[in-house]
Amino acid sequence: MTAPIADDHDDNRLSAEDRRGLYRAILSRRDVRGQFVPDPIPDDVLARVLVAAHWAPSVGFMQPWSFIVVRDAAVRGKVKAAFDRANAEAAQMFEGERRDLYRSLKLEGILDAPLNLCIVCDRDRAGPVVLGRTHIPAMDLYSTVCAVENLWLAARAEGLGVGWVSIIDETALKAILGLPERVVPVAYLCLGRVSGFHAKPELESRGWRQRLPIEGLVAFDAWQGAMPAGDALADALRQAQAAAEDGRLGG
């Protein structure tokens, strides 16, 4: 019953220092496209971020993820070409000033980063019937996304930038990597040391979209259910969001 990681408090919290570390990683994590430096990633660092991913929750303890480390220049060239095709199509879907802004954004670092990493979901990892996936088939994909987020946070803590390349045709990507039908490429990531991390998401600082106030995103007991009268949670939410904007959530 006792975890190997000792809690410092009777209430099973992690220590104040540990909590601060987690919140710092969450608040300063960025989607990196343009700040990669070419230094190789040390094996011990890459191993730690992959193990952090492997410790993600998974439905039925299925662990459906596999990690394809992509270093080969020819493979990366094909992925870049597939991105370029999709990105040209995507630009056509926006109009006027929005299209100009879209075209001015750097949206990938496929060839700049020292390493690419495709995190895939093998839907047959544990046979056809999986505990917890019986009624929501997407649960194994969701587990794999949890692994992506764990890796992303660990990478930030280790000083590695991560960029998620989602503007790509999935069928083309599957062909490039030789994925069988049952294997879904959930996230194609660019990974590497960076010259620095932006203070805010680039899409926020470039005016593409603003951070939403969290109190508008919380409802009670039903979709858009109103907060009970006199509930103090709205104030607490505003204070926590202000603290997060200052990078000091959790003290």
Next chain:
Amino acid sequence: MTAPIADDHDDNRLSAEDRRGLYRAILSRRDVRGQFVPDPIPDDVLARVLVAAHWAPSVGFMQPWSFIVVRDAAVRGKVKAAFDRANAEAAQMFEGERRDLYRSLKLEGILDAPLNLCIVCDRDRAGPVVLGRTHIPAMDLYSTVCAVENLWLAARAEGLGVGWVSIIDETALKAILGLPERVVPVAYLCLGRVSGFHAKPELESRGWRQRLPIEGLVAFDAWQGAMPAGDALADALRQAQAAAEDGRLGG
């Protein structure tokens, strides 16, 4: 360019203490079903874990998530009944000893936890054309899962257990919560203080499935692509997994 959270190193790593905190949260996070205590969750704690979720990465900075706090006993009773129906169906999908073991597992804490939380994805949050979702429509669902994982890690650090209820009919859940067609209930979570966290995942300690060796999950440049000869990553992976089993990843 400079993040509000100061890095302690030229290489943009977080400090050793901060890294340790993140890794501790990742390694000691559990899917909790049976250890909830009924104490209410303080507003400031709930606000912090919700803001941690809100700081997740999202495609096109879409922030597609909303959070439905479910406290009402009648609503939770309906969710529990929907779980019970699905769980009875699920048990029929396993055979013999496996079915007996399945039936002996506690797989939810809907009525035991002081609070339930449904994290949903509003697919129209940013209009029909979303930067980065043009070619992979599931990207907004994946963003929402990243929010779930952020919340889960923050909850662990704050001493709150989280259990993901996935054995439920999605249509039934949408009806109970009054979700419009465009809103997907990505994760129905039970949340609350706990008597303790298990040292290992329950499905591992109960013998349902074992943790996989990570070196078998890493490939190079293609699906099942072999590791280059002489590559030291395999050793680094084994060492990192052994460290994680001891709860000491990252020092």
